[in-house]
Amino acid sequence: MECPTCGLFQRIPSLAGGQVAECCRCGAQLERRRxxxxxxxxxxxxIASLAFYLALLVSALMTLNVHGRQNTISIHSGPIELVHQGLGIVATVVVSCTILLPGLVLGMMLxxxxxxxxxxxPRWICPVLAWYERLRPWSMIEVYxxxxxxAYSKLVDLAIVNLHAGTFLVGALMFTMAALDSxxxxxxxxxxxxxxxxPGLTSYDATRRPLPPSQNMLACSTCQLVLLSEAxxxxxxxxxxxxxxxxxxxxRKLDSVQATLSFLISAFLFYIPANLLPVMTVVWMGKGAPSTIMGGVFELWRSGLYFLAVLVLFASITLPCLKxxxxxxxxxxxxRRKAWHLVGMSKLYRVVVLIGRWSMIDVFMVSxxxxxxxxxxxxxxxxxxGVVFFMLVVILTIFAADVYDPRGLWDAVGLNAFQPVHPVAGDPGEGGLQKEGHVAICRPERRWSILPKPRARQGQVYKSQPHKPGQAGTFRLPAGDRKGCA
Ligand SMILES: [Zn+2]
Ligand SMILES: [Zn+2]
Structure with missing residues (x-):
């Protein structure tokens, strides 16, 4: 298969349960058998997540008690109040990320x-699975x-806060959805x-035949199927x-450089008002003033909540900047076609994609x-x-990371242009592990088979030696484990 981060075509052995195959060039995870x-x-x-989700929709999150006056909220109270304050766009995003999309992705998963x-x-499931993978990052229960x-830590100093079932349900939903993903x-x-x-594309078993030039191959970005073209x-x-x-x-992704650049420029332009304008005005007992994101961090620090202060600082100020x-x-x-820390850059890209959504903490807290x-x-x-601009920064940087194609970094310095290479004699063939020094060979078709019993230790990772430019990928096993897995 093709590494989605660096674009190297390589052949992976059939993995047993609990095993992981990593790209031998950039270290990205290629396949993982659960x-x-x-x-x-x-x-x-x-099913557990769906039950928690449905219960969450009808239960209250918390009650705030100020001098005998009470106010109870549920997960949809915040967006409704945002609409009353004229911030319908923020309300739409909050409702989508915390109510609509979690329900939708759970239904799709079923x-x-x-x-x-x-x-x-069945053929009808293909678009569902493709869209599931696209929509899953936008369901942000864990960020919520x-x-x-x-929000609770800010309130608990000021008034009496009673937590209700909804708070525990949303916590449980976070854990079951994480377990579902893993x-x-x-x-x-x-x-x-x-x-x-x-027409024009042929399926090809490259196990024992010469490795085709990588310019003639393409991998589906959704299902990772590798296809070979005549030209x-x-x-x-x-x-x-x-x-x-x-x-x-x-x-490659369509116009990825131009699209990424335009999203980045807009995100940068919105980043300035997002930090200068106040995100909310807290009026408490008749007194209060507008506060910015940075002001909110200082306030948390002054009340002794150092961990949360650092967390919000990291999620709201550092992360968008880093991205x-x-x-x-x-x-x-x-x-500039610079081969500058390619492996590090690829790792950085994966980190940016993974942690981008966590900047939404501030938006959810305000809601x-x-x-x-x-x-x-x-x-x-x-x-x-300020909260509108801040939310736009987060969304635009997520889009920018999404449309960017990190394989372009490796293409630009010519590392993805391979000449045809013949496989070495004595290839173990379908399903076997490649021996040390073998070239990477794509295997376009994989048969559907029942998971084999684990032959190697659980959680073992196949990884090659550090990459040298121009060298084709190889799989090596740690010396002690070679006997057990071959
Ligand atoms: Zn790679
Ligand atoms: Zn496909």
Missing amino acids: GTTLISTPLAFC LILYAGSRPEL VIGLLV TFDAEMIWAHGSIRSL PVPDQADMGDCPRCGQILRR IVSLSAMLYCEW ILVGVVRFAFLSHVNADT
């Missing part, structure tokens, strides 16, 4: 697991939980799908629909405070325009 059953374990977590349990994968924690194996579901024939494949052309998942095939700077550095390297502190003129919280 140590659990394919359908029943994720199904159990999916369909996917049902389809995966059938003897043959941290936002709730920050047990669901999308690659095994895709491997279950049937492959249609496609070199143009980088950005639409090559038709994937024969397995039906999504559009492109060798803008690191993506700009990648664009610069690609433009919770706005919903819960509503006591007419005496005490109330108003969201200000």
Whole structure:
């Protein structure tokens, strides 16, 4: 398969449960076999998550008690109050990320697991699985939980706060959804799908045949199926629909540099007002002033909540900055064709994609405070325009990381241009591990098979020696374990 981060085509041995295959050049995770059953374990977590989710919709989160006056909120009170304050755009995003999308992805997961349990994968499930993987990062229950924690810590000093079932349900939902993610194996579901024939592209078993030039190969960005073309494949052309998942095939993401650059510039322009304008005005007992993001961090620090202060500082100030700077550095390297810390850059890109959503903590916290502190003129919280700009920065940087193609970094310095190489004699063939020194060979088709019993230690990682420029990928096992796995 093709490494999604560096674009190196390589052949991976059949993995046993609990094993992980990493790219031998950049270290990205290529495949991971879960140590659990394919359908029943994720199904159990999916049903538990759905139960918690439905209960959460109808239960209260917390009650704020100020001098005998009470206000109880649930997960939708914050967005409703935001609409009343004229910030419908923030309310829409909060509702989507915390109510609509979590429900939608859980429903989609139920369909996917049902389809995966059938003897043959039905064709209607392909767009569902493709969209599941796109929408999953936008379901931000775990970020909402941290936002709730920050809001609670701010309130508990000022008044009596009673937590209700909803708070515990949202915490439980966070854990079951994380467990669902770590047990669901999308690659095994895709491997279950049937492959249609496609004009101009041929399916090819490269186990014992020469490695085709990588310019002639392309990997589906959705289901990772590798296809071979008779002629070199143009980088950005639409090559038709994937024969397995039906999504559009492109060798590289379309106009990734231009799109990333425009998202980054807009994010940078919004970053300035997001930090200068107040995000909310807290009026407590008739007194109060507008506060910015930085002001909120100082306030947490002064009340002795050092951990939360550092967390909010990191999520709201450092993260957007880190994302803008690191993506700009990648664009610069690609433009100047500089091979500058390629492995480090690829790692940085994966970190940026992984942690980008956590900047939403501040937006969720504002939405919770706005919903819960509503006591007419005496005490109330108003969201200000700063929060709109801040939210736009977070969303634009997530888009920028999403449209950027990190394989461009390796393409720019010519590391993805391979000549045909013949496999070394004595290749162990289908399903076997490659011996030391073998070239990387793509294996376009994988048969659907029941998970083999683990032959190696759980959690073992196959990884090669550090990469030297121009060297094809190799898989090596740690010396002590070689006997047990071969
Ligand atoms: Zn790689
Ligand atoms: Zn595909």
